[in-house]
Amino acid sequence: MPPGTWGKISVTRTKTGTYQAEARYALFSGRVAKQRARAHSESAARTALIQKLQALKGSDVGDGELTPQRSIAELAAFWLKEKEVDNKVSANSLRAYRSVVNNQVLPAIGQRRIADCRTSVIDRVIKDRAATGADVTKLRNALHQMFGVAVRHDAIPANPVKEVARISRPRKEITYLDLEQVNQVRALIDTEMKRKRPGPRMSADLRDIVDLMLATGCRIGEAAGFIYPEIDLSSETPTLTVSGTIVTETGKGTFRQPWTKSDAGYRTLFLPPFAVDILMRRMIESPANRNGAVFTTRNGTWRQVSNWERLWNRVVDGTAYDWVTFHTFRKSVATLIDQTVDSKAAQAQLGHANEDITLEHYIHKAKVAPDLTDYLERFRPPITPKT
Incomplete structure (x- = not known):
């Protein structure tokens, strides 16, 4: 007998006049034990035993097993625990997962049983969230992973998120910098570096890291x-x-995480000559540090990403380029490579696992129609003879 199942229910009358229902039940451990329930009628005894067996199936979970009777809150906790022991999941990703669970999943379906969450239920949860104008990508992803865990533990036969209708969103215009704009942004950095203001003057680090981002994507x-x-x-x-x-975690500080966002992110890139010049200069001029880092604080430690972002905001705030972020440089690289080579090359340079990600979110493409001029030329008006 598979764990969580029971055999034929038999009902007998006891000497005291009550009825006793009895069945063999397979525990999670593999042991089979008899389970009994009594009532004042045969049908009531049978019903009482079935309720007892169903409750036992939900509680006899040995070693944290998931069952159809477990709640979504318990499934979420189980999933998050798996994420915590996964060395490839960063602290920032864990925080994002917990936020989605606590603020979106639990308020919507936290007390529902796993078995009750059919596709129609999940479809409504996602559509209700989308109706508020919020992006549901992270919610859908979290639910898909959670119910994937439930499927692997045989708590449900199939993932209910797979058949949920996709929410169509208007595609955002991809913003990028052309070569002229890149040089104008460089001029803004140079101006900020020369600006006289209280405190230490901005070093060349920002200009260098921007140029290296443009050189690498x-x-x-x-x-x-x-x-x-x-x-x-x-x-x-x-x-x-x-x-x-570079990541920053509470209790750990700022450090270099020895893996990238995805396996595809681990890549070797060829450097253009201007990037080689920057790195050679920094290698010669910058003091050595224990991490062998190209960029450090004055104390030789890793610099927080938020610190880089503050420096960047000093440069662009109040200018015509206040819409530019560090990610804009990545999109600019992708667009240039797509225009001069192809989107496959852009995908490899950026370290995306999927070319669709590169095309949808990073490459600005003008809607260019095919060259049909030879055919359209047939509409040329006939030459009218001169009279």
């Missing part, structure tokens, strides 16, 4: 975590390997 966290041991400037084709990112 890296995220700000990846660029802030560049290390010299993974940079080869002596070969005929200089390269840089992207293998980590």
Whole structure:
């Protein structure tokens, strides 16, 4: 007998006149034990035993097993615990997952049983959230992963999120910088570096990290975590390997996480000559540090991403380029590569696992119709003979 199942229910009358229902029940441990229930009638005894067996199935979970009777709150806790022991999940991702669970999942369906959450239920949860104008991408992703865990533990036969209708959203216009705009932004950085104001003057670090992001298409966290041991400037084709990112965690401080956002993010990039010049200069001029880091604080420690963002805001606030963020440089790189090579090359440079991500979120594409001029030329008006 599989765990959580029971055999044939038999009912007998006792000497005291009551009825006793009895059945063999398979425990999670594999042991089979008899379960009994009494009542004043045969049908009541049978009903009482069935209720007892169903309750037992929900509680006999040995070693944290998930069952159909468990609540979504329990499923969420189980899923989050799995995430906590997954070394590939960063502290920032964990915080985001907990936020979605606590603020979106639990208020909507936290007390429902896993077995009750059919596709129609999840469809409504997601659509109700979308009706508020909120982006439901993270909610859908969290629910999909949670119910994936439930499927793996045989708590449900299929993932109810898979068949939920996609919410169509108007596609956002992808903003990027062309070459002229890039140089105008560089001029803004140079102006800010020369500005006289109280406190220490802005160093060349911001200009350098922006130029290296333009040379590589890296995220700000990846660029802030560049290390010299993974940079080869002596070969005929200089390269840089992207293998980590800067994160800040409560209780741990700021450190370099030795993996990227995804497996596809771990990549080796060829460096253009202007990037080689920057790295050679920094290697010569910057004091050595224990991390072999390209960018550090004055104390030789890792600089927080939020610190870089504050510096950037000083440059663009109140200017025509206040819409530009570090991510804009990444989109600009993707767009340039797509225009000069193709989207597959842009995907590889950015370290995306899926080309669709690159196309949908990073590449600005003008809607160019095919060249049909040879056919359209047929509509040319006939030449009218001169009279």
